Each structure stands twice: as structure tokens, then as C-alpha cells.
Amino acid sequence: MGMREIAREVGIEAPSIYNHYKGKDEILAEICFDTASQFFKSFEAVVDKEDKPLKQLKAAVVAHVGVINENMEAAEVFFNEWMFIEEPEKARFKKMRYDYEMRFREIMDKGIKRGDFKKVDTKLACFVIFSALNATIELSKSNSRINKEEMAEEMANILLKGIKA
Amino acid sequence: MGMREIAREVGIEAPSIYNHYKGKDEILAEICFDTASQFFKSFEAVVDKEDKPLKQLKAAVVAHVGVINENMEAAEVFFNEWMFIEEPEKARFKKMRYDYEMRFREIMDKGIKRGDFKKVDTKLACFVIFSALNATIELSKSNSRINKEEMAEEMANILLKGIKA
């Protein structure tokens, strides 16, 4: 997406964008940081309603997919363009992502301690979960009719319980 | 990656590329179809050595990660640029991907019938598996020291057995 296309979507000419943003970098950073905040906010909103790690993790998974589906265009930028954020903003962004991931891993650690979860490598487990969840945006794009909440539920089940009988 | 950068990597000038390829599209298509063939070949090489669906699926997962790690640069193009293949090649490429996915789903169907696997939505389960496996290229890029076979094994365990105790 070029500056001219962005301008067309808001109904102005490309140079006029520079009255609102310093440049393309700033637009990119704004989208990425706003989306990151959404993920955090939505996580906080659901996770403390549950006390058991299993239910917390499931709620966090469903909330995460919810943010993606309610901010599809921003989420695409967040996933595919974040690496073009200029330093030092990029480092700050990566830290936010890391902190968010750690919130998931804390739930897993608690679950492992309680004996609710297997003794998995939580970093790798987190990686598997986010890879699958973040890829759902491609499903949503190619098939807008799917029931996204149902899909998030079923996906949480596969990730938590596996496919082995 | 532009034509000038491609040329520099093989030690010629950009216009000389056109003595070997019609254009950038043809280079992209060649990389994507060659990589697709690699995935198929590696799948066939391991899957018939096992008879039980669980072991077959695990072997297929490990083989898939193996292809990624042995063709990292090509795999990146395969995953991130395939959508820019020109029609009708693009349709043929998508069919190959679909056929490859179906090979995994056939194993799952067999496993479900035998009672080795849960009655999961095999399409969604496949999506979860490929999302996680294909994202490992980012892990490999950012940390070349990791033991990739060990990682593939642990990941197959998480995907098959889940994280719930």
C-alpha cells in the first residue's frame, strides 16, 4: 500500500497526508502500536475473569482471535509489516510483543505447576499457538462466511488437547 | 529482492538475467514449484516407512520442517511470495498445495477411523499444523544455533498431544 493509495482511501491527495503524519514510517508505527494495545487490552479484559489456567488460556486464545477479526486490516499490517518500523520504535515494539507472549507463558507456567498442563517448553508452545492464531487472518480473508468464534473455540481445543486420542 | 540484487548474487548484470529467464515472474514460479516438489518428494520418502497414522504424521511433520531448513531462502519465497505467481501458474500452484495438504488429511482420516486420533476437523487441524511448521522458518532465521530436529520433534509432540495434562 503506497501513499497514493492510502490518500485515495481517505479522499485526499497524497501530499496532504504529510499534514497529519511525518511520513509513511509514522503511519506504520501508529497502526502497529495501536494494534498491540488492542491485544493487551483484550487480554486483560478476559483473563482475570477465570481462575484456572486452562480456562484462562482458552479465554486468552479466543480474545486474541477476536482482536484479529475486529481489526483485520490493521492486523495484517501488524503481522506482515512490523519489521519495517524504524529503530528505536522497532525495539520498543518487539518488547511489547515479548511482554504479551510472556503473559501467555505465565499462564502456562502456572498450569504446569498445578499439574493442569504437560511439562512442555512454554516458549515453543507459545510459538505454536501464536503461529496458528495469527495465521487465521488468512482464513478470515479468504472465507468471510466462516463462524469465527466457533473456529477459535475448535482451534483452542486442538492446541490444548492435541489430536491424538 | 530486485533484479539487480539477484544479478549481483550470481555475479552478472541485471539485463543478463533475461538470457536465462523471461522475467521476474518466471524466476518466482521456478522457485515456488521446485520447493513444492521438494515437499512432496520428502513426504513420499518417509511416510510409507511407517504403517501407523500417528507415526506417519509425525514423520511427515519432521520431514516438512527438514525441507524448510534445507532450503531456507527458497522456502521464504515459497511462503511469502507465492501469491505473486501469475495465472494460470498460480492456480496450478494452489492445487499442488491443496494436494499436499490432502496427503496429511488422509493420514488423519485414517487415524480417526482407527481410533488413534480424536474426531477433529481435519481441515482445521491441518491448518494449525502447517501454520506452526511454516512459521519455524522465522525461528531458524533468528537463531541458527537451535537444534532443528529436536525442535521439530518437540513441536510434533505439542501438536499431536496438546499441552493439557
Next chain:
DNA sequence: CCTACCGATCGGTAGG
């Protein structure tokens, strides 16, 4: 396989 060059498009600026 090269040099020289093309039209198109990019992010961005000058000036109003």
C-alpha cells in the same frame, strides 16, 4: 554477457 537507457512508480518537498 555487457552498456545505455526506457517508462512507471515510489516516498517525499516546495510553494501556495
Next chain:
DNA sequence: CCTACCGATCGGTAGG
């Protein structure tokens, strides 16, 4: 917020 325009870079061609 606009018109007019900039240098850089893109994929690709002409001609040898």
C-alpha cells in the same frame, strides 16, 4: 488541503 515536481528505484528493452 492542493498542484507541480524531485531524485531514486523498479522491471525490462535495444543494440551490440
